[in-house]
Amino acid sequence: MRAIWKGALTFGLVNVPVKVYAATEDHDVSLHQVHNKDGGRIRYQRICEIDGEVVPYQDIDKAYDDGDKTVVLTKEDLASLPAERSREIDVVEFVPSEQVDPLTFDRAYYLEPDSASPKAYVLLRRTLEQTDRTAIVRFSLRQKTRLAALRVRGDVLVLQTLLWADEVREAAFPSLDESVRISAKELELSASLVDSFASDFDPADFADEYQEELRILIREKLEKGDALDTSETFGEQEEAAGGEVIDLMEALRASVERSRAARGDAAPAKKSTDAASAGSKRSAGSKPASKAKPTAKKKTTKAS
Known part of the structure; x- marks a missing residue:
């Protein structure tokens, strides 16, 4: 270094x-811009608006304009x-x-x-x-x-x-002011879901999937050119799950069971008669939740 x-x-x-x-x-893989018609490289130039000439970086100073007058600040001025x-x-x-x-x-x-x-x-x-x-x-x-x-x-x-303090935006969201009732059973299932994902964090266990896939795409394009069929390389793209879940309790329970199954834990999510009856109803005042996503999988593959 x-x-x-x-x-x-x-x-x-x-x-x-x-x-x-x-x-x-x-x-990250470094990409540049090209003209999609002929592949010509798109370049940016520093052009003086007075004489129209391209100006080398070492000949550029900074300036402040207050509307009536422009003050040029040289490198020497700033260094002082x-x-x-x-x-x-x-x-x-x-x-x-x-x-x-x-x-x-x-x-x-x-x-x-x-x-x-x-x-x-x-x-x-x-x-x-x-x-x-x-x-x-x-x-x-x-x-x-x-x-x-x-x-x-x-x-x-x-x-x-x-x-600086004024660079952090205030999180002012009216939706957070609404009163929401959370039942003890919902908290219990939610805590169970958290526990089923519990682990010690090691950044080395994760990889940037987008960059890995981008490198594969570039390698395949270099070998096959525009004849590349991306569906053969990456498979058909699945449509992302959308919509909202009406039954929050059932979504929590299913999420716990799926997470435990993915980790090889045979013990099912704890169920009780009161939970089953509560599962058919949303807590009063609570909002529908998003569908539970599939269990995240850690990746240990290195970028090629």
């Missing part, structure tokens, strides 16, 4: 020199800003880890100690682990002030940039 930034973590008078690395990467010149990641506060909403997480970066002795780095890492705290930090990167959460992942400090 190549470091994208160098600086120092600072909290109080403690200074921890670090290198910053992007923690994630994109493995104090925040842009700073090479410090300032710890603002240490907060309980559960108070950092995952919805605000943005990009992740690894921090590597960048000094002869990693003692200060290890001390900060162990302190975060022991106190179960997350450090909220502020720094500048690529012409933006960033707010981030500094946390521990294994033996590495991870910097997770955060969205």
